[in-house]
Amino acid sequence: MGITLANAFPHKRFFLEMFTRDIALEDCLLDLIDNSIDSLVRQKNIDPAKDILKKRKTKPPGPLHKVILDLSSKEISISDDCGGIPRSLIDEVFSFGHDAHAKLGQLGAYGIGLKRAIFKIAEQFELDTRTNGEGFRTSVNIPAWAQRDEKPEDWKIPVNLTVPSTNKPAGTDIKFTTLRDEVKMRIRDGAFEGRVSASIAQTYCLFLEDSIRVALNGKTVEPLELPLGSSGLIKPGKVEFTKGSVKVLIMASLAARRPDWAYDRAGWYVLCNGRVVVAADKTDLTGWGEALPNFHSKYNGFVGVVIFRSRNPLELPWTTTKRGLNRESPVFQSARIEMNLLARPIISFLNDMYKSELVEEPAERKIAEKVTLKDIREVVARKPATFQITKKPQQAKATTRIQYEAAVHDIERIKKAIRQPAWGANKVGKYTFDYFVKTECPD
């Protein structure tokens, strides 16, 4: 009998080889952009969670801040002019996870993004950052750092304190060289750049318009707007509530036409502090198959947007990769209810639009044709309401369509009887109908 102490100390291998498996390369790159945005938030003391939803009155003043991301199979680099990282945060930059009292950014919540990106991407890593007046720089060879793994001291990383030259704007430069083989393979894939570009365009769609510009391999990424639509006849539904420190805003409507509805743009978009975390979701995560039917192409016209905002990003329902939602999050569970309640009338509208047995074209189709893109900020400014459709009363039509099955044999007999062997079935149908009206229904 007795007590022994089991060793629960972490191994570097775990961080190097295990927790890099749960994130895609694209998302690692986005983590780096998140850090740039957080620098901007710190420097300007702005609250993007709040400010990006404000309706723009004029063009933003002054030049936008820039993030420059360059990808090649030799090197990945990212530089920004977003203000840099103050020396007081050196430990926060390199430690795994944050201190309980750390002042968190708006998008960086977990304290793993940069580290995970380093381990995922390369063997050699350099960082140079400067605020106004002071800076620091480091260069790490990961295999060499990983070799020693016995005591806490082995985890430390030497950092050079610097006095930056005044001609360089305050900001951060990060460079990865000696890329890992699997990373080189992905970058060589002709589709990779497009994927990264699309990810940036969607993820930061609200930032890219207003507060920051991202250039990928020399070209500025254009935002991919949230396709929320409206028109004179339909008004998006909107709900707001607050749970703890988290403000929740939910909007749902028909999608903007371009000119049709696209499968890949339909579904729920979920944003945390302005960053798109889940795009065009059609799974049970957002309620499809529970309160809503399973997603089907007839719902391509559905778009919903959920925005979670908080000063404390740990309370937001995102996962550590920021590419998914934590289903257990209480605030997300509450939001999910409201999402389903708000979505339901739109689903019914689309059901009516694509009824299987149609006699005449439903009014829904005419209404849907006119839906155009609505700036999400304008919807945000509206009062909460359910999704509304103004249906004009349909004028009683003087005609209707008739369609029915008839035996080919009988049609041939009729054709013979009326001596019109060249007529099609349609014409025969019309003729027999007219004949009946004429002979049996005198005016």
Place this chain on the structure above:
Amino acid sequence: MQPTESYLKVFYDVRPAKQVERRMLVESFQVLSHLGFPIHEYQYTGLGSIYFVDFIMFHKVLGIRRMLSVEHDEQIRKRVTFNQPFRCVRVKLANIANEIPSLSTRRKHILWLDYDSMLTREHLEHLWLSAAKLPRHSFILVTVDVEPPVKSGTPRKWRDYFRDQGQQYLGNLVLADFAQSNLVNVNKGILTRAIDSGVSSRNVKYIPLWAFSYADGHEMLTVGGMFGTDQDEESLRSGIFAQLDYVKFNRDSDPFRITVPRLTRKERLYLDKLMPAAKNWSPKQFELPQDWIDAYRLIYRYFPSYAELVL
């Protein structure tokens, strides 16, 4: 011994078992009223169709004045309005799925999704929405046809049907659970789980109160309950409400079976005079199967009398 199909045909139009169910529900709400639930101030929302039987009873007996009947079928638009029984019954031609999200949360509700069709995915969507929406102390009821969903099918085929309609609410059922005799419980499980799912992230839960099965022709099932807290459940379980024969708090218990024995008027009058009878009592004067007597003992207070009316 079960009453046979031919006997039922006589009564099909008037549906005595359904009426027994309605009367039991009315009695339940009377007891709940007595316990302090202001039922007369509730909103009753149902699928009144053109008959409105539930609306008439709930208005006349329970005094409910705020009533909404939702009907989806455009074909009977005028009939629905024509048959509106009272001014206070609002009749709306709409899809119930759209009405549920707009029910007022400032009011308490009784919502009866009285479908006459078999359980479908849509019904489960409606239940989920209701459970997500209805405020504490509101009641939900749902009725579905529980005949085997595929005619001359097998348990395997029936399982496939329920997988298609509500896989996520099946729990851990195995093939043997889809035996015909157990289909009513399969339906009950799915309906209950759909409600549980909708309410799961709220600060109330679903408290099952009723489960009726009966056949006025087709086998039907009604389940229902209240949205409330553990405390609400505790007080219902410990009070007079729990003494009602047909109340079923337990999720796993079989539904209360409403069996309406076919009796002549004379037989009924005789039996009534000796009710409530002791268990296993049977009349000496004429022969009746014991299970009919037992069934009658449970329903005689709710059993409607029918007579021809010469107008």
